[in-house]
Amino acid sequence: MNGKSEFLGTQNINSLLWKLSAPAIIGLLVHAFYNLVDTFFVGRALGEQSVLGIAGISIAFPLQMIIMAVSIGIGVGGSSVISRMLGAKDVDKAEKTLGNVFLYTLAASILLPILFFSNVDAILNLFGATADNLPYARDYSVVILQGTFAFTFGFVLNNLVRAEGNAKVAMNNMVFSGLLNIVLDAILIFGFDMGIRGAAIATVLAQLAGTAYLVHYYIAGKSPLKLRMRNIVPEYVALREITFIGFGSFVMGASSSLMMLVLNNVLAFYGGDLSIAVFGIASRMLMLILMPIIGVSHGLQPIVGYNYGAQNFTRVNESIKLSLKITTVIGFLGFAVLFMFPGTFFRIFSTDTDLITNGETALRIMVLATPVIGMNVISTTVFQAIGKARPSFILSMCRQILFLIPLVILLPRYLDLSGVWMAFPLSDIMAGLLSAFLITKEYRHFQSKAGHLS
Template sequence: MKAQSEMLGTEKISKLLFKLSAPATVGMVVSGLYNIVDTIFVGRALGDASVQGIAAIAVSFPVLMISMAISLAIGLGGASIISRRLGARDLEGAERTFGNIIGMSVALGTLVAILGIVFITPILELFGATPTILPFAKEYLQILLYGSPVFMFSLVANNVARSEGNARVAMLTMVISGVLNIILDPIFIFGLGMGIKGAAIATVISYFSAAIFLVKYFVSGHSTLVFRSRDLKPDLPIIKEVCALGLAPFARNSSMSIVVVFVNNILAIYGGDLPIAVYGIFNRLLVFASMPLIGLLQGMQPIIGFNYGAGNYGRVLETLKLSLWISTAIAVFDFVLLYVMAEILFSAFTTDELLIESGVDATRIMVLAVPLLGIQFISAGMYQALGKALPSFILSMARQTIFLLPLLFLLPLMYDLEGVWLAFPVADALAFVLTSWMLVREYRIIKAESA
C-alpha cells in the first residue's frame, strides 16, 4: 500500500491536517469563486434585468444542490468506507467500494438530467420562479442539467482521491475546473453575447475538464486504488453502507435545497423578485465564506476515518480538538467579513441601489450566529468519518430542517419580511446547543476507548 494512505496513521496531526486541508480549502475556494463570478457577470450583463437574472440563478440553485446532495452522499459515504478499509489494510474491499460508487454516480446523474429536463417548468415554478424570472431560469438550468452525469461523477471521484490521502489531486481538480470557468464566463457571456446561457455553457465545459483530469489520475497508476470494470457490478452490502453513511450529507445538502425553495416561495409572497435576488446573492456569499470550513472538514475526515479504523483513538481525539479550534476561528472571520463588508460585496453584483440596500440589511441579520457554524460542520463530519450514520444525520438535519423550517413559517407571521431573515440566526443558535451536547458526549466515549 502506498505511502499516501499510510501517512494518515503516522504523520504529526497538525502537519497532516494542514497538508490535507490546505489543498482542499484552495480547491473549494476556487470552486466557490466561480459560482460568485457567474452571478456577478450575469448581474452585470443583464443591466435593467439584473434582478431577474440573479433571481433566476437563485431559483435554479436547489436543483443543483439536489445533484450535489446525491453526489456527496455517494462520495462521502464511499470515502468513509474506503478510508476505514485502507486503515484496516483491506485494499480489495476499498477498490470494490470505489467501483460501486463510480457506477452509482453516473447512473444517478443520468437520471437527474432526464427528469430535470422533462419537468423543468413545473420544477422551477415549484422552486419559486415568478413569471418574470421563469424564462431566464429555464435558459440557465436546462444547459446545466445536460452536464449532471459528468458533474456528479467528478464530485464522487474527487472524494475518493481525498479518502486515500491525495488532497493535491482533489485540489487540482477543483482549481482547473474553477479557473477554466472564470476564463470562459466573460467570453461566452459578453464576448459571444450569450448572457445567462453563456454562464451555463462555461460551467458545463468546466465539469468536463474536472472529469477528464480525474479519469487520467485513476488510470495512470498514481492512485492507491485501481479501477477495475468488474467492481462496477453492484454489491448490495456496499451500496447499503454507502447509503447509510451518505444519508447525513444527503440530508444536509438536500435540506439546503428544501430551505431555498421554501425561502424563495415565502419571499415571493412577502416581497417578490427583489428579496429573492437578495437571498440568491447572500446564499452565494455564505457558501463561498463556508468553503474553508468544508476544506478543513475534508482534510479532517480521512485522518479520523483511517485512525478510527486502525484503533488509534488518541490521534482521532487530537485531530478533532485541533479541527474545532480552527473551524471556530474561520467562522468568526466569516462573520466579521460578511457583516462589515456587506455593502461592498453586494455592490459587486449589481448597480441597483435598492437591491444593494436591501441586501445589506438582510445580511447583517442573517449572519448574527455565523460564529457558531464551525462546531456544527466539524461535529457532523466527525460522526460521518467514524461511520456513525444516525447522529451524523441528526446534526446534518438540525440547522436546515428541524429548526429553520418551522421558524421560516412562524417568524414572518409576526415580523413580515424581517422574520424570514431572523429565522436564520435563531436556527443556528438552537442547532449549536444540540451539537455541543452531542459532541461532548461522543468525545467522552472516544476518550474512554482510547484509555
Template sequence: MNERARMLSEDSIKKVLFKLSLPATIGMIVQALYSLVDTIFVGQALGPESVQGIAGITIAFPIQMIIMGIALTIGIGSASIISRSLGAKIHERADIALGNAITAILALSVVMTILGIVYIEPLLRMFGATETIMPFAYDYTKIILYGTIFFAFSMTLNNIVRAEGNARVAMLTMVISAGLNIILDPIFIFGLNMGIKGAAIATVISQVVSALFLLYYFAKGMSSFNFHIKHFVPHPEILKEMVTIGTSSFARSASGSLMVIVINNVLAVYGGDIPIAVFGIVNRLFMFTFMPMIGIVQGLQPIVGFNYGAKNYARVISSTALAMKITTLVSIAGFLLLFIFPTQLFSIFTTDQELIEAGKAAMRIMSLALPLVGFQIVGASIYQTLGKAKPAFFLSISRQVLFLIPLVLILPRFFELQGVWMAFPLSDGLSFLVTFVMLAKEYSLFKKDMHPDLS
C-alpha cells in the same frame, strides 16, 4: 506501511492536517469563486434586468443542490468505507467501494438528467419562480442539467481521491474546473453576448474538463487503487453501507434545497423579486465563507477515518479538536467581513440601489450567529467519517429542517420580511447547541474506549 498510511498514523497532526487541508481549502475557495463569478457576471451583464437574472440563478440553485446531494451520498459514503478499509489494511474492500461508486453515480446521473429535463418547468415553479423570473431560470437550468453526469462524476471521484490521502490532486481538480469557468464566463456572457445562457454553458464545459481529468488520473494508474472489472459489479453490502453513510450528505443537500424552495416562496409573498435576489447573493457569500471550513473538514476526514479504523482514538480526538479551533477562527473572520462590509460586497454584484440597500440590512441580520458555524460543520462531518449514519443524518437535517424552515414559516407572520432574515441566526444557534451536546457524549465514549479499565 506505505508513505500515505505512515503520514496519517504517525506524523504530527498539525502537519498532516495542514498538508491535507491546504489543498482542499484552496480548491473549495476557488470552487466557491466560480459560483460567485457566475452571479456577478450575470448581474453586471443584464443591467436593468439584473434582479431577475440573479433571482433566476437563485431559483435554479435547489436543482444543483439535489444533484450535489446525490453525488455526495455516493462520494462521501464510499470515501468513508475506503479510508476505514485502508486504515484496517483491507485493500480489496477499498477497490470494490471505488468501482461500485463509479457504477452507482453514472446510473443515477442519467436518471437525474432525464427527470430534470422532462419536469423542468413545474420544478422551477415549485422552487418559487415568478412570471418575470421564469425565463431566466429556465434558460440557465436547462443547460446546467445537460452537465449533470460530469458534475456528479467529478464530485464523487474527488471525495474518493481525498479519502486515499491525495489532497493535491483533489485540489487540482477543483482549481481546473473553477478556473476554467471563471475564464469562460466573460467570453460566453459578454463576448458572445449569450447572457445567462453563457454562464450555464461555461459551467458545463468546466465540469466536462474536470471529469475528464479525474478519469485520466484513475485510468493511468496514478491512484493507489487496483482496477478490475469485477469491482464495478454492484455489491449489495458495499452499496448499502455507502448509501447509509452518505445519506446524511444527501439529507444536508436535500434539506438545503427544501430550505431554498420554502424561502423563495415565502420571499415571493413578502417582497417578490428583490428579496429573492438578495437571498441569492447572501447565500453565495455565505458559501464562500463556508468553503475554507469545508476544506479543513475535507483534510480532517482521512485522518479521522484512517485512525478510527486503526483504533487510534487519541489521534481522532486531537485532530478533531484542532480542526474545530481553526474553523471557529475562520467563521469569526467571515462574520466580521460580512457584517462590516455589506454595501461594498453587494455593489460587486449589481448597481441597483434598491437591491443593495435591501441586501445590506438582510446580510447583517443573517450573519449574526456565523461564528458558531465552524463548530457545526466539523461536528456534523465527524459522524459520517466514523460511519455512524444515524447521528450524521440527524445533524445534517437539524439546521435546515428542524429549525430554519419552521422559523422561516413562523417568524414572518410577526415580523414580515425581517422575520425571514431573523430565522438564520436563530437556527444556527439552536443547531450549535444540539451539535455540542451530541459531540460531548461521543467524546466520553472515546475516553472509555481509550481507558476501559476506568469505565
C-alpha cells in the same frame, strides 16, 4: 496500497490537518468564487434586468443542489468506507467499494436528467419562480441538467481522492475547473453575448474538464487503489453501506434544496424578485465563510476515518479538537468582514440601489451566528467518518430541516421580511448546541477507549 495512505496514522496532527485541509479550502474557495463570478457577470451583462437574472439563478440553484446532493452522498459514503478500510489494511474491500461507487455514480448521472427534464417549468415554479424570472431560470436549468454527468462524477471523485489522503489532487482539480469556469464565463457571456445560458454552459464545460482529470487519475494508476473491471458490478452490501453512510450528506444537500424552495416562495410572497435576488447574492457571500469550514472538515474526514479504523482514538480526538478551534476562528473572521462591509459586496454585483440597501440589512442579520457553524459541520463529518449513520443524519438535517425551515415560515408572520433573515442565525445557534451535545459524548467515548488500549 504501497503505503501511500499510512501517513494518516503517523504524521503530526497539526501539520497533517493543515496539509489535507489547505488544498480543500483553496479548491472550495475557488468553487465559491466562480459561483460569485457567475452572478457578477450575469448581473453586469443584463443591466436593468440584473435583478431578474440574479433571481433566475437563485431559483435554478436548488435543482443544481439536488444533483450535487446525490453526488456528495455517494462520494461521502464511499470515501468513509474507503478511508476506514485503508486504515484497517483491507485493500480488497476498499477497491470493491471504489468499483461500486463508479457504478452508483453512472446510474445517478443517467437517471437524474430523465427524472427532471420533462418537468423543468413545473419544478422551477415549485422552487418559487415568478412569471418574470422563470425564462432566466429555465435557460440556466436546462443546460445544467444536460451536464449532469460532469457534476455527479466530479463531486464523487473529489471525495474519493481526499479519502485516500491526496488532497492536492482534489485541490488542483477544483482550482483548474474553477479558473476555467471564470474564463469561459467572460467569453460566453460577453464575447458571444449568451447571457445567463452562457453562464450555465461555462459551468458545465468546466466541470466536465475537471471530471476528465480525475478519471485519468484513476485510469493512469496514480491512486493507491486500482479501479478493476471485476469490481464495477453491483454488490448489495457495498451499495447499502455507501448509501447509509452517505445519506446524511445527501440529506444535508437535499435539505439545502428544500430550504431554498421554501425560502424562495416565502421571499416571493413578502418581497418579490428583489428579495430573491438579495438572498441569491447573500447566500453566495456566506459561502465564502462556509467553504473554508467545509474544507477543514474535508481534511478531517480521512484522518478520523483512517485512525478510527486503526483504533488510534487519541489521534481521532486530537484532530476533532483542533478542527473545532480552526472552524470557530474562521466563523468569527467571516462574521467580522461581512457584518462591517455588506454594502461593498452588494455593489460589486449591481448598481440597483434597492438591491444594495436591502442586501446590507439582510446580510448583517444572516451572519450573526456564523462562529458556531463549524460545530455542526465538524460534528457531522466525524460521525460520517466513523460510520455512524444515525447521528450524522440527524446533525446533517437539523440546521435546515428541523430548525431553519420552520423558522422561515413562522417568523415572517410576526417580523415580516426581517423574520426571514433572523431565521438564519437562530437555526445556526440551535444546530450548534445539538452538535456540541452529541460530539462531546463521542469525544468522551473515544477518550475512554484510548485509555483502555494504552
